[in-house]
Amino acid sequence: MIEIVAWLIPVPPLLAFGLIILFTNRSNRLSHVIGIGGMLIAWALAMSTFFYAVSGGELPVTTDVQWLPTGDTSLNIGTWIDPLTAVTLFFVAWTMLAIFVYSVGYHNFGKAGDSKDRPGLPPHAGGIEPMYARFFAFISLFAFGMLALVVTDNLLVLFVGWEIMGFCSYLLIGFWYGKDSAKAAMVKAFMTTRVGDVFMLLGLAYLYTLTGTLTYSEILFNPETLEMLATTPSVLGAGTSAAALIALLFFIGTVGKSAQWPLHTWLPDAMEGPTPVSAMIHAAAMVSAGIYLILRIFPLITAGWHHGDPLTEIMVIISFVGAFTALFASTLAVGQNDIKRVLAYSTISQLGYMVAAVGIGAFVAAAFHLITHAFFKALLFLGSGSVIHGVEHGAHESGDHINPNDMTHMGGLRKKMPLTFWTFLIGGLTLSGFPIITAGFWSKDEILAEAFGTSHLAIFVVLALAALITAFYTGRQITMTFLGKARSKAAEHAHESTWTMTVPLVVLAFFSVVIGWAGVPKGFPVLSSFVPNWVHEFVDSTLLEHSEVLEFNPVPLIVSVGVALGGLLVGFLMYRKLEAGAPDPLARLGRVYVWIQNKYYFDELYDFLFVRPAYWFAETFVYRGIDRRVIDGFLHWVASLAGRLGGWLRNKIDIPIVNGSGDFVGEGIKTAGREGRVIQTGRIQTYLIAGVIFVGALLSYIFFLL
Amino acid sequence: MTGPQIIFLAVGAVTLIAAIMVVTVPRLVHAGLWLILALAGIAVLFILLDNGFLAVIQVAIYIDAIAILIIIGVMLTRTAMSDTARQINRMWLGAAFACLVIMAGLLAIVSQAPTATAGLLVEDQVSMEALGRVLVDVDGFILPFEVASVLLVAALVGAILVAMTPARGD
Amino acid sequence: MVPLSWFLILAAAIFSVGLFGVLARRNAIAILMGIELMLNAVNLNLLAFWRYLWSDSLTGVVFIMIVLAVAAAEVAVGLALIISIYRRRSTVVVEEIDLLKW
Numbered sequence: 001m002i003e004i005v006a007w008l009i010p011v012p013p014l015l016a017f018g019l020i021i022l023f024t025n026r027s028n029r030l031s032h033v034i035g036i037g038g039m040l041i042a043w044a045l046a047m048s049t050f051f052y053a054v055s056g057g058e059l060p061v062t063t064d065v066q067w068l069p070t071g072d073t074s075l076n077i078g079t080w081i082d083p084l085t086a087v088t089l090f091f092v093a094w095t096m097l098a099i100f101v102y103s104v105g106y107h108n109f110g111k112a113g114d115s116k117d118r119p120g121l122p123p124h125a126g127g128i129e130p131m132y133a134r135f136f137a138f139i140s141l142f143a144f145g146m147l148a149l150v151v152t153d154n155l156l157v158l159f160v161g162w163e164i165m166g167f168c169s170y171l172l173i174g175f176w177y178g179k180d181s182a183k184a185a186m187v188k189a190f191m192t193t194r195v196g197d198v199f200m201l202l203g204l205a206y207l208y209t210l211t212g213t214l215t216y217s218e219i220l221f222n223p224e225t226l227e228m229l230a231t232t233p234s235v236l237g238a239g240t241s242a243a244a245l246i247a248l249l250f251f252i253g254t255v256g257k258s259a260q261w262p263l264h265t266w267l268p269d270a271m272e273g274p275t276p277v278s279a280m281i282h283a284a285a286m287v288s289a290g291i292y293l294i295l296r297i298f299p300l301i302t303a304g305w306h307h308g309d310p311l312t313e314i315m316v317i318i319s320f321v322g323a324f325t326a327l328f329a330s331t332l333a334v335g336q337n338d339i340k341r342v343l344a345y346s347t348i349s350q351l352g353y354m355v356a357a358v359g360i361g362a363f364v365a366a367a368f369h370l371i372t373h374a375f376f377k378a379l380l381f382l383g384s385g386s387v388i389h390g391v392e393h394g395a396h397e398s399g400d401h402i403n404p405n406d407m408t409h410m411g412g413l414r415k416k417m418p419l420t421f422w423t424f425l426i427g428g429l430t431l432s433g434f435p436i437i438t439a440g441f442w443s444k445d446e447i448l449a450e451a452f453g454t455s456h457l458a459i460f461v462v463l464a465l466a467a468l469i470t471a472f473y474t475g476r477q478i479t480m481t482f483l484g485k486a487r488s489k490a491a492e493h494a495h496e497s498t499w500t501m502t503v504p505l506v507v508l509a510f511f512s513v514v515i516g517w518a519g520v521p522k523g524f525p526v527l528s529s530f531v532p533n534w535v536h537e538f539v540d541s542t543l544l545e546h547s548e549v550l551e552f553n554p555v556p557l558i559v560s561v562g563v564a565l566g567g568l569l570v571g572f573l574m575y576r577k578l579e580a581g582a583p584d585p586l587a588r589l590g591r592v593y594v595w596i597q598n599k600y601y602f603d604e605l606y607d608f609l610f611v612r613p614a615y616w617f618a619e620t621f622v623y624r625g626i627d628r629r630v631i632d633g634f635l636h637w638v639a640s641l642a643g644r645l646g647g648w649l650r651n652k653i654d655i656p657i658v659n660g661s662g663d664f665v666g667e668g669i670k671t672a673g674r675e676g677r678v679i680q681t682g683r684i685q686t687y688l689i690a691g692v693i694f695v696g697a698l699l700s701y702i703f704f705l706l
Numbered sequence: 707m708t709g710p711q712i713i714f715l716a717v718g719a720v721t722l723i724a725a726i727m728v729v730t731v732p733r734l735v736h737a738g739l740w741l742i743l744a745l746a747g748i749a750v751l752f753i754l755l756d757n758g759f760l761a762v763i764q765v766a767i768y769i770d771a772i773a774i775l776i777i778i779g780v781m782l783t784r785t786a787m788s789d790t791a792r793q794i795n796r797m798w799l800g801a802a803f804a805c806l807v808i809m810a811g812l813l814a815i816v817s818q819a820p821t822a823t824a825g826l827l828v829e830d831q832v833s834m835e836a837l838g839r840v841l842v843d844v845d846g847f848i849l850p851f852e853v854a855s856v857l858l859v860a861a862l863v864g865a866i867l868v869a870m871t872p873a874r875g876d
Numbered sequence: 877m878v879p880l881s882w883f884l885i886l887a888a889a890i891f892s893v894g895l896f897g898v899l900a901r902r903n904a905i906a907i908l909m910g911i912e913l914m915l916n917a918v919n920l921n922l923l924a925f926w927r928y929l930w931s932d933s934l935t936g937v938v939f940i941m942i943v944l945a946v947a948a949a950e951v952a953v954g955l956a957l958i959i960s961i962y963r964r965r966s967t968v969v970v971e972e973i974d975l976l977k978w
Contacts, residue, residue, distance in 0.1 A: 678978070681977050682973075682974025682977025683971055683974050685898070686797065692805075692808060693807065696811055697807075703818070711878050714883075718886045722886065725889075725894065725913050729897030729909075729910055729913075737909060741909050741912065741913070744890075744916070745916060748890075752923060754878065757923060759937075760940060760941070767948055768916070768947075771948060772912060772948055773912075775952065776912070776951070776955070779908075779959065782962070783958065783968045786962055786969070791902075793901060793903065794900050797899070797900065801895075804899060805895045805896040808895060809888060812891070813885065816881055819884075840938065841938065854942050854946065858948075858949050860949075861949035861952050861953050864953055867956075
């Protein structure tokens, strides 16, 4: 039973996509009903799978069908339900469902369409989105991609789901394709993740070459295969094992998809898309897929490594990239004034946490943070969307047309949008790791504890620093947006959003608080005696080699509590008195602030290094040089050759020979006739003479010869 | 050489010479007269062949009718070609050759035929009465007789029609 | 008696002479005379054969009579034709009566 359910989970969103695209594109109500309906069915199936898994069902649950015969063997595809899959399904289903419902209100369903609205541009404040049905089709396809990626049992289908999501992110980031900035952003997102995907494909191919299969059960959970991969030297020569190289290639895929440094530049620009899209991509699905991947291939990354050993090179690379990204992105978040961009950099930073956790071998911590992050980041994004809507409406009403995303024009929204405020506050506190009551505290603390407990102090310090800055910018964001006085007329006239937008916020806030309590570490004072570390036990059973539970150490706990509260406080204090038009207090940092605001000029660097040479190559070299000169030149030459050949054939062969022979026949007959008609003299005597001679000859022949 | 043979040779020579004259003489009226002589010679030869009836017929029809008609025709068309104009056409050599060929052929055939027997005795079944009867006898030659008469009528009508001057509008 | 072959030879000679007249004379009436000679030669031939071989039956005589009649008719019609042509084209020279040439 559960096997069939596992197969069916990705199907309803796919059907919804097909139905909306083909049939119900005109009807907005029908489209969102089908879209949400599809997601609801998938949610129900996912939840039933989750409950099966947590209630002691036999795991892993696998099914397999032969799909691509390749000689004697065949490539199989199928489903794989193990604890990691189960918890991923849990958060994916809930967050996606919340986003689907939220989209109804975000795109102003039920409001009249403004006749000045055109498809491809965001609607004027309060009007329904012109491409409403299309949006639901796209996010349904996106949901399909993510769910397929999660339930599959082999890396090929994972890659397929990965690419589907990449494509959908392209479509959705550029949903408002009328805006030039959106067009640039969609291409940038696709191209940057593509760089990662190419390396991932190389990893897939290399893996397949070495093992002949891509199924989890045969690679990741097969000790012999892992042993073989760990000991085989890779094509790069001695020193690196095949497993390390494959893991590195896959990791580069994650770097692209989860926007780690250096492939992070696409994610802030991806804020051009509608807010549900940002939530989907940056919380629920796409970036989570990157982390899911490295969690999946954790056995490959840690092939040949055991707990307590020094880290292998690949793990060093991973943890370094993760930690660096965490710190790097958090510093960038500090300088942003756009409410969504702060969250974007925050996502990059938190993903860095998870990557670093995987790098140091803390599988469970990374998975736990993935789950909590999905909930609170989705919550924060959807909350920001609600804020933007409110400010937009206020701008429309008051006639004060400001950029609704800009936090410097907000303030005092606590009174105007209370539900949004409280849920956003919960999300922000979770992000900062506010102690005890928020889930973020538990998951972030676990990572810090792992880092400290396994003596990776450099990682620990960097991550703690990042946590401090995270708390700071979160405090800054909440203060600037909701507290203090309204800094613009638009903010004064803002109002709360509809229930379709606020109910998902409440649901996500609930989970943001509650989930954490399922992962209380062992040995935690007081609380651990009430609640076992269910997350650790459950998720850890995914791996073949179970990790040891660390001894409880108060140092990381104190550090994380300290940085969380401290950061929040500093942020609050610095920004609560911010006046409209006043410069950002951080501007006192001078040069550094400028650098931060310009994102350390990474975009300019990439443009110079990669984009412009690519354009030059395409335009000048390939197009003008090869295409026009060589290929077209060749074609023109062939054409002229054909022309000349045709002319020669006509003049030398066709006219003299063909026409000539025809004419010859005609002329010949005419000449023969002209010569021959002389016989007809008209004189009887001539005929008679001829007749007589002929008769004589005939008779002589008859009488003398016969 | 018996009597009939001598007569035959003489008459034959005359006929032949007359024939040759017919075709070579430039003046047409003279040619007509020579034709009459040739026809007369033929009539004598008919008598030699014990067929006096046909000899009379020959004289009556050929000489009295046909030859006279021809001479009248010559006189009617005299202005068209004078007797001093060329009478033999340019192909006479070819014609002569053809005639010689025919002659030679006929002679060859004649010499081949095993019929050089001397004459047979005449029998009395050939009489005028018998001839008259057989011409109208149903088991005899009534059909050729009648057809010949039809032919004569047709020729008569046709000749009149052809030679008639264009209608005078009556 | 006169041998049959003499008659036949004579008839052949007259026939050839007549033939020469037909083929070589320019005047249409002269041609007609030649035709008459040819017909007479044929008559002579027929009579000779009748006399020497089948003198007991009258078939030969009747044949000759028919030929005679036909010859007469033919002369009449021929002369009529010649007169008619003379009337229209004012010529009796057969070389000039060549409308059917190319």
